[in-house]
Amino acid sequence: MTEQSAPHISFPRVLVxxxxxxxxxxxxxxxxxxxxxxxxxxxxxxxxxxxxxxxGITIHDLDDPEVVRWVGGGKFRWKLH
Incomplete structure (x- = not known):
């Protein structure tokens, strides 16, 4: 039987x-x-x-879920639709 590993849940320091x-x-x-x-x-x-x-946080990749999490829209969501 193959065991599945638990999914990794990241807790980024920056939350938008x-x-x-x-x-x-x-x-x-x-x-x-x-x-x-x-x-x-x-x-x-x-x-x-x-x-x-x-x-003191340098963000090199805005798409890295280990560094920054975008809630309620991605990094390009800045205007109301």
Whole structure:
């Protein structure tokens, strides 16, 4: 009988939550968490990279689930549809 190994569940340090509409006249944003703590808002990929860098995290690959997790849309979701 072949045993299946348990799937690997990653716990990335950076978590980017779903898009929030923001206040009238302001762009939509996404909440950024690092190590389980809310650290700010991002309106672009650049904001995510800068926020991570301010906390000592260098992101080389935005698609690496070991480093960053995109919740409620991928890295290109920055506008309400």
């Amino acid at each position: 939550l779903g898009l929030c509409p923001g206040k009238p006249g302001e762009p939509p944003f996404r909440i950024v968490e690092i190590d389980g703590q809310v650290v700010g808002e991002a309106t672009s990929i650049t904001d995510v990279l800068e926020t991570a860098a301010m906390h």
